[in-house]
Amino acid sequence: xxxxxxxxxxxxxxxxxxxxxxxxxxxxxxxxxxxxxxxxxxxxxxxxxxxxxxxxxxxxxxxxxxxxxxxxxxxxxxxxxxxxxxxxxxxxxxxxxxxxxxxxxxxxxxxxxxxxxxxxxxxxxxxxxxxxxxxxxxxxxxxxxxxxxxxxxxxxxxxxxxxxxxxxxxxxxxxxxxxxxxxxxxxxxxxxxxxxxxxxxxxxxxxxxxxxxxxxxxxxxxxxxxxxxxxxxxxxxxxxxxxxxxxxxxxxxxxxxxxxxxxxxxxxxxxxxxxxxxxxxxxxxxxxxxxxxxxxxxxxxxxxxxxxxxxxxxxxxxxxxxxxxxxxxxxxxxxxxxxxxxxxxxxxxxxxxxxxxxxxxxxxxxxxxxxxxxxxxxxxxxxxxxxxxxxxxxxxxxxxxxxxxxxxxxxxxxxxxxxxxxxxxxxxxxxxxxxxxxxxxxxxxxxxxxxxxxxxxxxxxxxxxxxxxxxxxxxxxxxxxxxxxxxx
Amino acid sequence: xxxxxxxxxxxxxxxxxxxxxxxxxxxxxxxxxxxxxxxxxxxxxxxxxxxxxxxxxxxxxxx
Numbered sequence: 001x002x003x004x005x006x007x008x009x010x011x012x013x014x015x016x017x018x019x020x021x022x023x024x025x026x027x028x029x030x031x032x033x034x035x036x037x038x039x040x041x042x043x044x045x046x047x048x049x050x051x052x053x054x055x056x057x058x059x060x061x062x063x064x065x066x067x068x069x070x071x072x073x074x075x076x077x078x079x080x081x082x083x084x085x086x087x088x089x090x091x092x093x094x095x096x097x098x099x100x101x102x103x104x105x106x107x108x109x110x111x112x113x114x115x116x117x118x119x120x121x122x123x124x125x126x127x128x129x130x131x132x133x134x135x136x137x138x139x140x141x142x143x144x145x146x147x148x149x150x151x152x153x154x155x156x157x158x159x160x161x162x163x164x165x166x167x168x169x170x171x172x173x174x175x176x177x178x179x180x181x182x183x184x185x186x187x188x189x190x191x192x193x194x195x196x197x198x199x200x201x202x203x204x205x206x207x208x209x210x211x212x213x214x215x216x217x218x219x220x221x222x223x224x225x226x227x228x229x230x231x232x233x234x235x236x237x238x239x240x241x242x243x244x245x246x247x248x249x250x251x252x253x254x255x256x257x258x259x260x261x262x263x264x265x266x267x268x269x270x271x272x273x274x275x276x277x278x279x280x281x282x283x284x285x286x287x288x289x290x291x292x293x294x295x296x297x298x299x300x301x302x303x304x305x306x307x308x309x310x311x312x313x314x315x316x317x318x319x320x321x322x323x324x325x326x327x328x329x330x331x332x333x334x335x336x337x338x339x340x341x342x343x344x345x346x347x348x349x350x351x352x353x354x355x356x357x358x359x360x361x362x363x364x365x366x367x368x369x370x371x372x373x374x375x376x377x378x379x380x381x382x383x384x385x386x387x388x389x390x391x392x393x394x395x396x397x398x399x400x401x402x403x404x405x406x407x408x409x410x411x412x413x414x415x416x417x418x419x420x421x422x423x424x425x426x427x428x429x430x431x432x433x434x435x436x437x438x439x440x441x442x443x444x445x446x447x448x449x450x451x452x453x454x455x456x457x458x459x460x461x462x463x464x465x466x467x468x469x470x471x472x473x474x475x476x477x478x479x480x481x482x483x484x485x486x487x488x
Numbered sequence: 489x490x491x492x493x494x495x496x497x498x499x500x501x502x503x504x505x506x507x508x509x510x511x512x513x514x515x516x517x518x519x520x521x522x523x524x525x526x527x528x529x530x531x532x533x534x535x536x537x538x539x540x541x542x543x544x545x546x547x548x549x550x551x
Contacts (some may be wrong), residue, residue: 075527082535083511089542090504094497223523230515230527239512270546277539285532292528 007322008154008329015191015330016168022187023172023180034367037177037374038109038349044182044262046271052182052342053259053272054279055189057088057249059339060146062287063196063332067316068309070291071298074227076234078288084246085280091250092273095418096260100269102421103261111257112350115410118417121430124437125354128410131441132254132347135406137385140169140343143336144389150329153314159390165333166386169340173378177371178262181341188334193279195331196286202320203293211302218296225299227292241458241465245404248411248471252404254350255342257414290316344385348377402444402453405467409440409474416478423485432481440474500545507538 001009035041044052062081070077099114108114112132116125144165151161172184208214222228230239250256263269294312297303303319306312313332317325352373413433417424424430447456447466459466511534519527 075522075525075531078528078531079511079515082531083508085535086504086508086511086538089538090501090508093500093504093542093545219524226521228524228527229520229522231520236516239516274543274546277542281535281539284535288528 002155004322004325005154005156008326009156011323011326011330012164012333015334019168019172019184019187020175022183023175026179026183027176029176029179032367034109034370035107036179037367037371039103039258039261040178040182042104042262043264044268045264046268047275048182048186049259049263049268049272050275050279051189052185052338053256053276054283055185055192055335055338056255056259056342057276057339058192058280058283058335060143060332060336062283062335063313063328064146064149064310066284066287067291067294067313068306068311070288071295071306071312072309073233074222074229074292074295075288076230076239077291078284079230079234079239080242080246081284081288082281083243084249085277085284087247088250088280089273089277091248092260092276095251095415096269096273097266099257099260099418100263100266108261109258110346110350110353111254111414112354114257115414115417115433116354118421118424119430119433120425120427121434122354122358124430124434125350126358127434127437129347129350129353129355131407131410131437132350133381135403136253136255136343136347137381137388139403140340140381140385141388143340144169144386145392146336147333148389148392149310150314150332153311154329158392162386162389165336165340165389166382168333168337169344170379170382172337173341173345174375178345181345182262185338185342188338189279191327191334192331192338193283195328196283198324199328200286200290202324203290203316207316207319208293208297211297211300213297213300213302215293217300218293221296221299222292227295237460237463237465238458241460241467244465244467244471245408245457248408248415249404251414251418252407252410253343254346255339258346340382340385344378344381345374348374348381351377351381402448402457405447405457405470406441406444408444408467408470409437411471412475412478413437416482420482423482426485428485429481432477432485436474436477436481439477440470443473444470496545496548500541503541504538507534507541510534 066077066081069080102108103114106117108117112125112128115128116122144162147165148158148161151164152158172180204215208218219228226232259272263272291312294303294316298305304315306315317328352370356373357370413436444456444466447459451459456466461469511531514530515527519530
């Protein structure tokens with residue numbers, strides 16, 4: 001083994017031991033009732049909620065995929081990722097307070113249960129749970145691919161990386177449910193942002209000067225090669241196709257919707273939104289800046305031309321010392337784990353509560369039965385994600401974004417119910433929501449089948465990108481049913 | 489919807505829509521072929537301004 005492999009495995013071991021210790025301590029906070037297990041008894045503090053929200057949102061895609069996009073396409077990558085942040089803060093500012101209150105009143109544990117409750121339709125809850133399962137399995141696999149790629153790059157073996165990732169995802173869910181997820185998220189979220197800060201510090205103050213260039217020269221080189229504007233690499237239809245699915249991430253993805261149920265009080269909810277915004281802003285700017293500086297170094301002949309954009313970060317890290325490289329590699333593992341375990345847990349909880357138990361007509365199942373059943377489905381989902389990851393399908397970015405396109409029809413359905421719960425509870429509205437989801441998801445999948453999942457995102461029938469069509473179709477159906485429905 | 493006066497929430501929504509529009513319009517008009525880090529700085533400043541607006545909005549929302 002070389003020094004990087006030894007250092008990486010040592011830092012990884014430290015991370016695993018610390019994370020597992022935190023998860024075990026968090027177990028004492030309570031995992032006996034389903035309310036504790038699924039939503040931490042609605043008593044998460046503001047900082048814990050915020051970092052958990054951020055760490056769940058920002059996945060391995062950031063340090064692997066987004067650095068690569070910034071390297072390959074320039075500043076448009078910043079606009080792409082910040083569009084998500086702007087829209088998310090707007091949505092949280094408008095709806096978070098009300099959703100947080102309602103979740104406590106109604107005892108919501110899952111986002112599919114929330115929709116089922118708002119639309120007064122058990123079938124809708126089951127359908128949503130099924131859509132989550134279908135859409136988010138590739139997203140989780142993409143995270144495990146990220147971990148596998150890191151291990152492979154270091155020479156520790158792709159399959160071993162996927163295996164380690166899957167075991168950590170499982171362990172840190174099973175130990176304490178949401179408590180172990182949130183507390184390990186805090187630990188990992190801090191690791192991620194400190195590692196990112198160290199990465200950019202090293203890049204600007206060590207790599208750039210040691211290459212005999214400066215940021216001014218890099219800026220000139222980027223300008224000359226057209227990496228500093230949206231043209232020609234981000235034509236408007238591409239920018240829209242990439243950004244629109246992410247606008248609604250905060251309302252369509254169960255792993256983040258459920259985070260709104262957990263803060264202890266209004267002050268904690270407010271802190272969650274505020275600190276998440278600051279975290280997301282810093283992390284995004286750092287990641288894109290790293291990718292652009294790397295491209296500048298390539299243009300100035302100080303860094304190799306990387307054709308596989310997912311390898312930009314791993315190749316950059318070969319220029320640093322093994323300790324910093326290992327800390328950053330482990331931060332990518334952490335980003336993948338924090339995203340994966342929240343997804344697997346949310347999808348598993350929805351699957352058990354809103355699909356299996358409803359099909360079995362067990363409306364009053366014992367808490368222990370639900371917790372055990374959720375653990376079982378979490379094991380199955382993690383294993384399935386790992387199996388998919390081992391086959392290494394397509395690019396990380398396209399896989400992640402396609403998941404968001406499949407979930408996109410949930411945006412109008414959810415937002416309409418949040419705005420007008422009295423109309424949502426009517427039979428017409430529930431039928432409308434079901435039709436909207438079936439048509440929207442069907443269109444997204446139809447696009448994927450027609451041109452392949454990788455090209456589906458940018459597929460633009462009549463010049464309009466597929467995500468806009470999906471949003472339009474599902475939105476129109478919801479709008480019509482709300483217009484013909486009379487609220488209480 | 490919630491405790492915040494409708495006026496405050498409406499203003500926040502209006503500002504949000506303006507900020508998101510500016511996020512798209514300026515880069516595809518004035519800064520279409522931006523040089524140096526000008527577009528980078530524009531997007532960073534816009535996002536920072538929106539975070540500041542959100543923080544102010546939240547401070548007024550929770551008494």
